[in-house]
Amino acid sequence: xxxxxxxxxxxxxxxxxxxxxxxxxxxxxxxxxxxxxxxxxxxxxxxxxxxxxxxxxxxxxxxxxxxxxxxxxxxxxxxxxxxxxxxxxxxxxxxxxxxxxxxxxxxxxxxxxxxxxxxxxxxxxxxxxxxxxxxxxxxxxxxxxxxxxxxxxxxxxxxxxxxxxxxxxxxxxxxxxxxxxxxxxxxxxxxxxxxxxxxxxxxxxxxxxx
Amino acid sequence: xxxxxxxxxxxxxxxxxxxxxxxxxxxxxxxxxxxxxxxxxxxxxxxxxxxxxxxxxxxxxxxxxxxxxxxxxxxxxxxxxxxxxxxxxxxxxxxxxxxxxxxxxxxxxxxxxxxxxxxxxxxxxxxxxxxxxxxxxxxxxxxxxxxxxxxxxxxxxxxxxxxxxxxxxxxxxxxxxxxxxxxxxxxxxxxxxxxxxxxxxxxxxxxxxxxxxxxxxxxxxxxxxxxxxxxxxxxxxxxxxxxxxxxxxxxxxxxxxxxxxxxxxxxxxxxxxxxxxxxxxxxxxxxxxxxxxxxxxxxxxxxxxxxxxxxxxxxxxxxxxxxxxxxxxxxxxxxxxxxxxxxxxxxxxxxxxxxxxxxxxxxxxxxxxxxxxxxxxxxxxxxxxxxxxxxxxxxxxxxxxxxxxxxxxxxxxxxxxxxxxxxxxxxxxxxxxxxxxxxxxxxxxxxxxxxxxxxxxxxxxxxxx
Numbered sequence: 001x002x003x004x005x006x007x008x009x010x011x012x013x014x015x016x017x018x019x020x021x022x023x024x025x026x027x028x029x030x031x032x033x034x035x036x037x038x039x040x041x042x043x044x045x046x047x048x049x050x051x052x053x054x055x056x057x058x059x060x061x062x063x064x065x066x067x068x069x070x071x072x073x074x075x076x077x078x079x080x081x082x083x084x085x086x087x088x089x090x091x092x093x094x095x096x097x098x099x100x101x102x103x104x105x106x107x108x109x110x111x112x113x114x115x116x117x118x119x120x121x122x123x124x125x126x127x128x129x130x131x132x133x134x135x136x137x138x139x140x141x142x143x144x145x146x147x148x149x150x151x152x153x154x155x156x157x158x159x160x161x162x163x164x165x166x167x168x169x170x171x172x173x174x175x176x177x178x179x180x181x182x183x184x185x186x187x188x189x190x191x192x193x194x195x196x197x198x199x200x201x202x203x204x205x206x207x208x209x210x
Numbered sequence: 211x212x213x214x215x216x217x218x219x220x221x222x223x224x225x226x227x228x229x230x231x232x233x234x235x236x237x238x239x240x241x242x243x244x245x246x247x248x249x250x251x252x253x254x255x256x257x258x259x260x261x262x263x264x265x266x267x268x269x270x271x272x273x274x275x276x277x278x279x280x281x282x283x284x285x286x287x288x289x290x291x292x293x294x295x296x297x298x299x300x301x302x303x304x305x306x307x308x309x310x311x312x313x314x315x316x317x318x319x320x321x322x323x324x325x326x327x328x329x330x331x332x333x334x335x336x337x338x339x340x341x342x343x344x345x346x347x348x349x350x351x352x353x354x355x356x357x358x359x360x361x362x363x364x365x366x367x368x369x370x371x372x373x374x375x376x377x378x379x380x381x382x383x384x385x386x387x388x389x390x391x392x393x394x395x396x397x398x399x400x401x402x403x404x405x406x407x408x409x410x411x412x413x414x415x416x417x418x419x420x421x422x423x424x425x426x427x428x429x430x431x432x433x434x435x436x437x438x439x440x441x442x443x444x445x446x447x448x449x450x451x452x453x454x455x456x457x458x459x460x461x462x463x464x465x466x467x468x469x470x471x472x473x474x475x476x477x478x479x480x481x482x483x484x485x486x487x488x489x490x491x492x493x494x495x496x497x498x499x500x501x502x503x504x505x506x507x508x509x510x511x512x513x514x515x516x517x518x519x520x521x522x523x524x525x526x527x528x529x530x531x532x533x534x535x536x537x538x539x540x541x542x543x544x545x546x547x548x549x550x551x552x553x554x555x556x557x558x559x560x561x562x563x564x565x566x567x568x569x570x571x572x573x574x575x576x577x578x579x580x581x582x583x584x585x586x587x588x589x590x591x592x593x594x595x596x597x598x599x600x601x602x603x604x605x606x607x608x609x610x611x612x613x614x615x616x617x618x619x620x621x622x623x624x625x626x627x628x629x630x631x632x633x634x635x636x637x638x639x640x641x642x643x644x645x646x647x648x649x650x651x652x653x654x655x656x657x658x659x660x661x662x663x664x665x666x667x668x669x670x671x672x673x674x675x
Binding site: 199 | 283
């Protein structure tokens, strides 16, 4: 039976906390409570990009609470948490956490679980209240796997191109369309209005599924 | 346009001649309340009337760094980048006074054919005033402007990354009303007051405020759009005066730990020019209209915080025992509640709304306050029990106002009453613009829980708020 462990964030959680919470929730659902056993009661994570530190209060019976750590607290785990990249966080484990078993546990805990991008896309488009299938026709195409996904039958056309991994991050809710476009990871051919509305939907998906 | 009588002259051209106007500065505020516009040659200005001149539609669809709102949409925007217009309200045309060749005019954002854009903050306020007018009511209101004045120039403040600035004042003590501190600011304030008078903006008083270098300026009440126009002009001329004197000022809501700039808003309702809040025959002299209005204001207060505290920085201000309110409460002569009621006479009875931050957009702030009051009138609500205790440090069971920009946005999103009054599409666009601000703040590596504002906040708000 799946053990329900909570992952709590503050009401004013930053994007990195929200993405981390989602990753942890998915990882805990997959593996039950096992990964938390044997971990220290507190983990301090440091994002090497923004230098912000997060404190994870770990309870093997109830779950994890994520909050902002004080600047003076030493980081046990450092990594990249860029919430907009959609890429899995990368970590360097320090001190006692070099032990291979703990390293594996932490790596597994922080590893986002992605559903196949077409499955995630179907779910995303059906759940996105901002998108009307009678207004939009959206085609997504993965260039590296030559796979496609169609949604809608409306007159407003949009073509979204990217790698399967990038599309996976986008439709699984770990990334935002406009950010992927601006960083050159995704091309999107559509009117400015259509791009804005799809981006709005991906942002809502990203924020609401935490 | 130039053939009709204008401000006592035969026509606009004659008025421009009499005031030696060779250039006209147009001015409108964007969603964040920042003053935007152009300097136009007189011929260009008059030729464009009555619609005015073009500007990119992203002027109303971008953030304070002109980053376009690419991630959400409003129907006023074009499917590709396009233009909208700044339409002058010629009743606001005045000579600058300082620059002998310059005229100034307040504008509305409009479509290229002159139709109003509902999202425009000034238009939004006009919509609410019109609804009250339809009920036979008018509003008299004023703002309390708080700002910090530093001996450092804006350039110097930027070089110092806004740290260790020298506040104008004689005393290192954070004393309010201290005349020695006020005297140190007299030269600056006399320049400001002279320009206010030249603009036709009557003022009541100014004083040294609690923060070091902090000044409060009170303006004479008037009707809402006129009053909001005056606030925008006053903020601009305070900035300009500081630049000319080699000083710096900021309306940023929370530039230093412990002290914040608020912008309290006083208002009352009138019918046929007669005040309506005071009723000598009613319990505690509170008229039925006042009670209904008050009920709407309190009910919508949590949702209105998003407009009253527009920036990430503004939420650092809402702290217990730090002077700003933290609860949706009201009380007579109670300065710790969200609303302070003054009901001591027919002519002076008014509501002081104390939630607003120094960086608020005056059009939005008044619009959301009037919209809240209108919901109370429509529902004929009675207000919740008056809060007679100190509204700080109270049990957590009494709900607090939203404490960050995203919680405030979500609270507004859940308020159907305000969305209906303020046009749902416009409110939703505003909410998404706050989401954009929140994400931009976090992407820059900032911490909302830190007691000290980060450099990102100073760079974004110090000079332009």
